[in-house]
Amino acid sequence: MRQAQAGDTVHVHYKGTLTDGQLFDSSEGREPLSFQLGSGMVIKGFDDGVTGMEVGDKKTVHIPNVEAYGPVNEEMVIQFPITQIPADIPLEIGGTLNMHQDGNGQVIQVVIKEVTDEFVILDANHPLAGQDLIFELELVDIK
Structure with a gap:
């Protein structure tokens, strides 16, 4: 065969x-x-x-x-200022957000890893x- x-x-x-x-x-x-x-x-x-x-x-x-x-790339885990996320977007750990990359219009999905008073920790690694x-x-x- x-x-x-x-x-x-x-x-x-x-x-x-x-x-x-x-x-x-x-x-x-x-x-x-x-x-x-x-x-x-x-x-x-x-x-x-x-x-x-x-x-x-x-x-x-x-x-x-x-x-x-x-492998997990730690450079793809970012602290994002919570003030730059619209208030009507729910920030639940494990939830996902779509982020637009500057310049090329590409959208990447990120996972919410942690939420603090000042930052949201986002992970752009593949799940x-x-x-x-x-x-x-x-x-x-x-x-």
Whole structure:
């Protein structure tokens, strides 16, 4: 059988969990994930895990955070003056806000980590940064 390789469009069913078993994403009940291998459309460890599989193959891959969403970057945790946040926006720890980056119009989602009288501590890291991931993969099709 043909093995999946860079440049192929693959269709994959998956279940993603953290090392403690907590489910964070799954294709169950949905169409399989379709992407081009080697194109950077998915995290490196996922891409590498599918490479070499044949249609019908199933396997589990353990992806260290450096091949997933990277380690937590402390430079992406910022103190933002509370006076610059509109009063009608709820500031609950664990809640999210959308921030506009200056100049390019890009919006990034940040998580509220702490609220003080003067500052809101915001984390712009990907929610899975610093996490090692486990994916159960099933290659459904290669195009």
